[in-house]
Amino acid sequence: MTGGGQRDDGVRPEEGLADVLTLQRRAAESASPEAEQDLFQDTLAEYCWARDVAGLAATTLSTLVQPVIEVCTFYGVVPWQLTPRSLDQYFAGPGKRKHTTVRSKITKIDQYFAFLEQRYAGEVLRRFGAVVESPVDAFNRPHHRGDFGLRIPPSQAEMKSFFASWRDTLGGARKYPVAVRDYVMAKTAYISGVRASELCRVRIGDLHWDNGQWGRFLVRGKGARGSGPREREAFMFAEGRELLWWYIEDVRGLFSDDPTDPYAPLFPSERLPSALGADIQIAPPIHADTFRRALRRASGLHLTGTVVVLFPHLLRHVVSA
Numbered sequence: 001m002t003g004g005g006q007r008d009d010g011v012r013p014e015e016g017l018a019d020v021l022t023l024q025r026r027a028a029e030s031a032s033p034e035a036e037q038d039l040f041q042d043t044l045a046e047y048c049w050a051r052d053v054a055g056l057a058a059t060t061l062s063t064l065v066q067p068v069i070e071v072c073t074f075y076g077v078v079p080w081q082l083t084p085r086s087l088d089q090y091f092a093g094p095g096k097r098k099h100t101t102v103r104s105k106i107t108k109i110d111q112y113f114a115f116l117e118q119r120y121a122g123e124v125l126r127r128f129g130a131v132v133e134s135p136v137d138a139f140n141r142p143h144h145r146g147d148f149g150l151r152i153p154p155s156q157a158e159m160k161s162f163f164a165s166w167r168d169t170l171g172g173a174r175k176y177p178v179a180v181r182d183y184v185m186a187k188t189a190y191i192s193g194v195r196a197s198e199l200c201r202v203r204i205g206d207l208h209w210d211n212g213q214w215g216r217f218l219v220r221g222k223g224a225r226g227s228g229p230r231e232r233e234a235f236m237f238a239e240g241r242e243l244l245w246w247y248i249e250d251v252r253g254l255f256s257d258d259p260t261d262p263y264a265p266l267f268p269s270e271r272l273p274s275a276l277g278a279d280i281q282i283a284p285p286i287h288a289d290t291f292r293r294a295l296r297r298a299s300g301l302h303l304t305g306t307v308v309v310l311f312p313h314l315l316r317h318v319v320s321a
Helices: 013-030 034-053 060-065 066-077 084-092 099-128 156-168 175-191 196-200 238-252 286-303
Strands: 216-222 229-235
Touching: 013 084, 013 099, 034 066, 034 099, 060 099, 060 156, 066 084, 066 099, 084 099, 156 175, 156 286, 175 196, 175 286, 196 216, 196 286
Parallel strands: none
Antiparallel strands: 216 229
16 A cells, blocks of 8 residues: 555555445346346247257247246246245146146246256356256156056057957947047057047048058148147058048948038047037037047956056057057
8 A cells, every 4th residue: 555545556445446336236236126037038038049949840939938937927036936835836726727738837847947057047146146946846747647658558469359349349339420430540540650639630631542552641740859730641551441431431421510521520529519500511520638538438448458548649659460
């Protein structure tokens, strides 16, 4: 320190104090609630950009961060202030929905936090003193229900016996067209490997009997690696062609809509919605959950062996003879 209150490095004490106060003011401004909200919005945008670069479809991107926004808005917090307990309370209370919806939302929240931890954990800790940690832990992480999660399908012999037993009961079914529809859907999924949601969207005009050796049908469903909706042709094979021909010729016309309309669903709902009026020509397609329940019920009645409950997804892992 030299005379006149000046330090040996040439910086006046009041100037050094001013620098410290400036840094403290900037740190306080950086840690404000407004700054946290701004960073939150930046992370949402960057996460969507990253997933867009990874090839996710626009329809997927539009719902990717909605669960994060939903929970944070409910509590009035930013993501790094969420805890496992707050997530539990929300989805057990005001955010409670059917299991598949909650599972989807929690999975999306967990995926967002994986991005947040990797790219923003250091900045959040430095600016706001908060540790980024996913509120989805080992206790509230959803699990798939059913044997299909193990991917252990029945044997070919068990499936052959299952479908034979099921078909023998169709003639005595109380609702014959509905019973046949469910049976044909299940066996078509088994033969072709098409998803339940995709089968529900197949229309009568999508059947192309002359394509390939046995015919094919058009499927609208998921693309590879989350690339969004895609159209492709699924194979009927010899057994599937015979099955679908029988269904179209003898059963499809028993439903209440017009079976000659190429836009009519191949597998229609049981009845026309009354709200649409009597002039409607096309029935709505069967819902995937309706098909899942029918398959589960049929497997309980006709399937024997190590696997006693069937799900549509499990059918895709059975190698058809």
